[in-house]
Amino acid sequence: MTDLPLRGFGTVVVGGSRGIGAAVAALLAQLGAGVVVNGRDADAVESTVGAIASAGGNAVGLPGSAADDAIAQALISLCENEFGQINALVNCAGTAEPSESSILTISRQEFQDLIDAHLGTVFATCRAAAPRMVAHGGGSIVNTSSFAFLGDYGGTGYPAGKGAVNGFTMAIAAELGEHGVRANVVCPGARTRLSTGAEYSQQIESLRRRGMLDEVSAQAALDAAPPEYAASLYAYLVSDLSTRVTGQIVIAAGGFVGRFDRPAPALLGYRVHDESPPWSISEIDRMFS
Numbered sequence: 240m241t242d243l244p245l246r247g248f249g250t251v252v253v254g255g256s257r258g259i260g261a262a263v264a265a266l267l268a269q270l271g272a273g274v275v276v277n278g279r280d281a282d283a284v285e286s287t288v289g290a291i292a293s294a295g296g297n298a299v300g301l302p303g304s305a306a307d308d309a310i311a312q313a314l315i316s317l318c319e320n321e322f323g324q325i326n327a328l329v330n331c332a333g334t335a336e337p338s339e340s341s342i343l344t345i346s347r348q349e350f351q352d353l354i355d356a357h358l359g360t361v362f363a364t365c366r367a368a369a370p371r372m373v374a375h376g377g378g379s380i381v382n383t384s385s386f387a388f389l390g391d392y393g394g395t396g397y398p399a400g401k402g403a404v405n406g407f408t409m410a411i412a413a414e415l416g417e418h419g420v421r422a423n424v425v426c427p428g429a430r431t432r433l434s435t436g437a438e439y440s441q442q443i444e445s446l447r448r449r450g451m452l453d454e455v456s457a458q459a460a461l462d463a464a465p466p467e468y469a470a471s472l473y474a475y476l477v478s479d480l481s482t483r484v485t486g487q488i489v490i491a492a493g494g495f496v497g498r499f500d501r502p503a504p505a506l507l508g509y510r511v512h513d514e515s516p517p518w519s520i521s522e523i524d525r526m527f528s
Contacts, residue, residue, distance in 0.1 A: 330364055
């Protein structure tokens with residue numbers, strides 16, 4: 240492998256102005272890629288682009304909400320105009336759910352806003368990028384989910400949005416495989432502005448106290464590694480080294496790299512339907528005993 244394995248790559252990093260996204264954008268540029276940096280805060284976008292340029296990398300910025308179809312399309316067009324084509328799309332944008340939010344307190348609008356911030360952004364950017372990748376015969380899409388999709392960290396809109404990102408990514412991986420486009424999900428564990436501060440610490444302590452997080456998981460959440468520890472897995476999935484990897488939900492948390500196995504049904508009971516009556520609820524109860 241060369242020192243610049245991503246030389247000639249055109250990449251877009253949504254949510255690339257801060258946190259994990261900024262670390263990913265910096266590493267992609269360090270490995271030779273041209274990077275379009277996106278984020279809602281124009282000053283943060285400019286700062287990240289400047290830091291990449293100062294380090295010798297090649298980056299341009301386009302601020303705005305990538306959930307907006309016009310911004311999503313503009314990001315892909317800018318990448319093609321600046322760097323020749325779009326080889327990789329990385330989605331790192333996200334927003335935290337308010338502390339103590341639950342199905343008992345969240346409003347419909349709050350829930351919808353969280354779904355739009357996560358699934359909506361991923362949908363808009365993937366819809367913009369996928370046809371361009373198919374047109375030139377390949378590419379990589381890397382979306383960001385969270386351990387929260389398991390429900391362990393409370394809330395409703397955030398885990399629902401992240402779980403939806405998982406399902407959406409698995410679907411487009413299946414759809415786009417014949418065109419040489421792969422799609423994967425990273426569930427990162429890293430210290431960012433969304434996972435630091437008094438409110439975040441109080442939220443983790445509340446989840447531990449309520450029995451939703453065990454002591455080890457709570458401590459890991461409070462002592463996460465810097466974003467650079469997650470960035471390497473994103474860069475791998477962007478690179479040609481990962482051409483055999485698609486439809487995966489993978490984990491980067493500090494020194495830990497892992498993968499969620501694809502869910503598979505476990506047999507609880509079986510009978511031939513045209514030879515037997517439907518299960519009674521008592522019979523079903525015994526299956527769960």
